[in-house]
Amino acid sequence: xxxxxxxxxxxxxxxxxxxxxxxxxxxxxxxxxxxxxxxxxxxxxxxxxxxxxxxxxxxxxxxxxxxxxxxxxxxxxxxxxxxxxxxxxxxxxxxxxxxxxxxxxxxxxxxxxxxxxxxxxxxxxxxxxxxxxxxxxxxxxxxxxxxxxxxxxxxxxxxxxxxxxxxxxxxxxxxxxxxxxxxxxxxxxxxxxxxxxxxxxxxxxxxxxxxxxxxxxxxxxxxxxxxxxxxxxxxxxxxxxxxxxxxxxxxxxxxxxxxxxxxxxxxxxxxxxxxxxxxxxxxxxxxxxxxxxxxxxxxxxxxxxxxxxxxxxxxxxxxxxxxxxxxx
Amino acid sequence: xxxxxxxxxxxxxxxxxxxxxxxxxxxxxxxxxxxxxxxxxxxxxxxxxxxxxxxxxxxxxxxxxxxxxxxxxxxxxxxxxxxxxxxxxxxxxxxxxxxxxxxxxxxxxxxxxxxxxxxxxxxxxxxxxxxxxxxxxxxxxxxxxxxxxxxxxxxxxxxxxxxxxxxxxxxxxxxxxxxxxxxxxxxxxxxxxxxxxxxxxxxxxxxxxxxxxxxxxxxxxxxxxxxxxxxxxxxxxxxxxxxxxxxxxxxxxxxxxxxxxxxxxxxxxxxxxxxxxxxxxxxxxxxxxxxxxxxxxxxxxxxxxxxxxxxxxxxxxxxxxxxxxxxxxxxxxxxxxxxxxxxxxxxxxxxxxxxxxxxxxxxxxxxxxxxxxxxxxxxxxxxxxxxxxxxxxxxxxxxxxxxxxxxxxxxxxxxxxxxxxxxxxxxxxxxxxxxxxxxxxxxxx
Numbered sequence: 057x058x059x060x061x062x063x064x065x066x067x068x069x070x071x072x073x074x075x076x077x078x079x080x081x082x083x084x085x086x087x088x089x090x091x092x093x094x095x096x097x098x099x100x101x102x103x104x105x106x107x108x109x110x111x112x113x114x115x116x117x118x119x120x121x122x123x124x125x126x127x128x129x130x131x132x133x134x135x136x137x138x139x140x141x142x143x144x145x146x147x148x149x150x151x152x153x154x155x156x157x158x159x160x161x162x163x164x165x166x167x168x169x170x171x172x173x174x175x176x177x178x179x180x181x182x183x184x185x186x187x188x189x190x191x192x193x194x195x196x197x198x199x200x201x202x203x204x205x206x207x208x209x210x211x212x213x214x215x216x217x218x219x220x221x222x223x224x225x226x227x228x229x230x231x232x233x234x235x236x237x238x239x240x241x242x243x244x245x246x247x248x249x250x251x252x253x254x255x256x257x258x259x260x261x262x263x264x265x266x267x268x269x270x271x272x273x274x275x276x277x278x279x280x281x282x283x284x285x286x287x288x289x290x291x292x293x294x295x296x297x298x299x300x301x302x303x304x305x306x307x308x309x310x311x312x313x314x315x316x317x318x319x320x321x322x323x324x325x326x327x328x329x330x331x332x333x334x335x336x337x338x339x340x341x342x343x344x345x346x347x348x349x350x351x352x353x354x355x356x357x358x359x360x361x362x363x364x365x366x367x368x369x370x371x372x373x374x375x376x377x378x379x380x381x382x383x384x
Numbered sequence: 385x386x387x388x389x390x391x392x393x394x395x396x397x398x399x400x401x402x403x404x405x406x407x408x409x410x411x412x413x414x415x416x417x418x419x420x421x422x423x424x425x426x427x428x429x430x431x432x433x434x435x436x437x438x439x440x441x442x443x444x445x446x447x448x449x450x451x452x453x454x455x456x457x458x459x460x461x462x463x464x465x466x467x468x469x470x471x472x473x474x475x476x477x478x479x480x481x482x483x484x485x486x487x488x489x490x491x492x493x494x495x496x497x498x499x500x501x502x503x504x505x506x507x508x509x510x511x512x513x514x515x516x517x518x519x520x521x522x523x524x525x526x527x528x529x530x531x532x533x534x535x536x537x538x539x540x541x542x543x544x545x546x547x548x549x550x551x552x553x554x555x556x557x558x559x560x561x562x563x564x565x566x567x568x569x570x571x572x573x574x575x576x577x578x579x580x581x582x583x584x585x586x587x588x589x590x591x592x593x594x595x596x597x598x599x600x601x602x603x604x605x606x607x608x609x610x611x612x613x614x615x616x617x618x619x620x621x622x623x624x625x626x627x628x629x630x631x632x633x634x635x636x637x638x639x640x641x642x643x644x645x646x647x648x649x650x651x652x653x654x655x656x657x658x659x660x661x662x663x664x665x666x667x668x669x670x671x672x673x674x675x676x677x678x679x680x681x682x683x684x685x686x687x688x689x690x691x692x693x694x695x696x697x698x699x700x701x702x703x704x705x706x707x708x709x710x711x712x713x714x715x716x717x718x719x720x721x722x723x724x725x726x727x728x729x730x731x732x733x734x735x736x737x738x739x740x741x742x743x744x745x746x747x748x749x750x751x752x753x754x755x756x757x758x759x760x761x762x763x764x765x766x767x768x769x770x771x772x773x774x775x776x777x778x779x780x781x782x783x784x785x786x787x788x789x790x791x792x793x794x795x796x797x798x799x800x801x802x803x804x805x806x807x808x809x810x811x812x813x814x815x816x817x818x819x820x821x822x823x824x825x826x827x828x829x
Contacts, residue, residue, distance in 0.1 A: 122483045125508040211658030232653045323805035338478045
């Protein structure tokens with residue numbers, strides 16, 4: 057027998073054949089695994105080098121005083137203690153972010169859902185409307201921010217111009233007025249709701265037509281069908297949107313950074329968490345402190361996501377098993 | 385058959401991976417390794433990362449200087465690259481930081497003077513002291529304000545090649561229209577208050593013009609007004625910062641009262657948001673007949689309103705404790721640590737810093753030369769406003785040169801904005817900021 061497998065030699069007949077087959081199969085499996093790993097190695101190397109290592113490094117840097125261009129110095133938990141006990145801007149930026157998330161997440165989900173419902177109707181030019189809704193998401197964020205900055209200019213912006221021309225209303229200061237700055241940013245963000253609409257549309261088209269037909273037979277109207285058929289069957293999509301939106305909103309940066317030049321003014325009303333993190337890292341050169349802020353943000357997002365998962369009893373899974381959306 | 389991971393296994397694998405990554409990351413460098421200089425090629429390529437767009441007026445001047453340098457130095461090839469993100473002192477200097485950390489910095493960079501101490505403390509800039517002496521570039525050649533910004537702890541880390549200044553501009557024609565004396569501009573704050581009122585026009589609730597807005601344009605920064613009001617921002621002996629100086633408090637209280645007199649911050653912001661630029665500049669348009677602004681406006685007036693009837697004067701100050709002064713800043717050159725050919729980089733810097741080149745460049749862009757001798761040069765005296773600016777330079781204060789400059793800048797900007805929105809008490813906000821800045825400063829002293 058094969059000298060490489062002395063244990064096999066001790067076996068007899070059928071047992072020996074089964075063992076040999078098993079070894080061959082395991083060799084094939086190993087070879088497949090090796091080739092599999094070789095084929096995905098560009099991705100694996102990227103993941104380890106550009107994702108896993110930076111994540112680990114940021115955790116290590118968060119325990120140091122690190123100014124990027126000079127070697128880090130170990131300070132233990134000092135960065136965390138400082139941001140939690142002795143940094144007014146940390147709490148201000150966090151509260152701004154939470155308030156904006158509370159405003160933005162439900163509104164963007166509701167608007168995306170509403171638009172998806174409309175775009176799901178059998179109307180002429182449906183594809184054109186869908187394209188129009190999606191196109192703004194392709195505009196680069198910086199260009200978008202500058203465009204809206206002009207549109208919302210209190211003196212010569214188009215928005216206030218239209219308010220005056222059509223309704224005789226003196227428009228507010230929008231981004232220059234601390235009471236209006238967050239709602240203005242919310243209005244801007246709704247312009248790029250196209251991704252959500254596409255996901256809701258996919259969810260709507262996944263709902264079996266037979267359920268609507270059954271509801272029709274039962275005499276249900278549009279509102280009843282929406283409430284008792286569409287919304288329950290879309291809850292997995294709403295759940296997905298909720299989680300993704302919260303993760304995205306907590307990381308809001310580009311638009312307010314560009315529009316306020318990083319200051320977060322007026323009255324710090326647009327100073328969001330990641331903007332302050334950026335300021336710590338690249339203006340104050342406190343990369344250790346900024347890394348600590350990044351880890352706290354990760355924990356906050358993780359906690360929010362876990363709470364959402366724990367309270368997801370309202371999500372209806374047609375297949376009966378959580379995590380699947382088997383068609384019925 | 386694929387087997388689904390249990391939650392426990394998933395957490396184990398996740399925690400293990402993260403731990404391994406963190407451990408790998410813990411093998412962080414404890415010293416900065418400076419690689420040996422490479423063998424010098426026949427023609428050395430050098431990069432000058434500048435803050436000005438190559439297509440603009442200032443960028444064109446710089447490119448012209450670079451062309452002259454390359455002609456005079458055939459063994460070197462200097463290239464001007466534009467990247468605001470690679471210039472310290474802007475709000476986006478992350479690329480320069482990354483370049484230096486990676487050991488591939490540009491060979492020469494434009495540098496915001498106030499950022500020099502922080503970057504020097506972080507070992508990011510080359511100490512030029514010996515080379516400056518060898519090139520006969522000594523402190524006695526330059527204004528005090530220049531030396532104070534070039535040196536940190538007695539060592540040269542930068543060369544400030546272009547100075548700016550701030551004054552009160554006023555429209556003489558509109559002074560006459562309002563019955564004011566155009567040859568006697570307001571010197572004290574009570575006088576500018578009266579002049580502003582005389583030149584403010586309102587239709588219903590809407591302002592047609594506001595005579596003066598103290599915090600508009602360059603008046604926005606506390607340093608612009610501070611030196612005129614007699615404020616001191618730092619104790620030069622102990623390097624302790626004093627951004628909560630009584631005169632800063634008095635200045636901001638005066639501005640708050642001004643805000644209230646003209647209808648509140650939202651009304652005034654709404655007015656200033658309509659400001660245009662260049663030919664539509666509010667000063668040229670006459671909607672703000674007095675403003676605090678910089679010398680660079682002179683070339684704007686020359687280009688877009690050559691017949692503009694205007695004058696320049698000292699920034700107004702209170703009768704008690706005030707003085708004739710201004711704030712000067714500008715742009716410096718620095719050599720980042722890690723440049724491959726340090727001697728050649730300094731050859732480029734010292735060529736650009738030659739008197740003739742500096743004078744030519746600054747005249748071209750209506751800025752001022754750091755060389756004291758150029759102050760008497762007739763070219764800088766041709767325009768009355770420019771001539772007045774030159775006269776202000778010996779009385780110019782600078783942003784306190786400490787590693788806290790950027791943090792102080794952001795903190796003061798935040799505090800002023802909070803004050804204008806009635807979020808803070810002036811004194812309390814400035815006291816708190818001052819404590820924080822001095823605590824942070826201790827690590828560098």
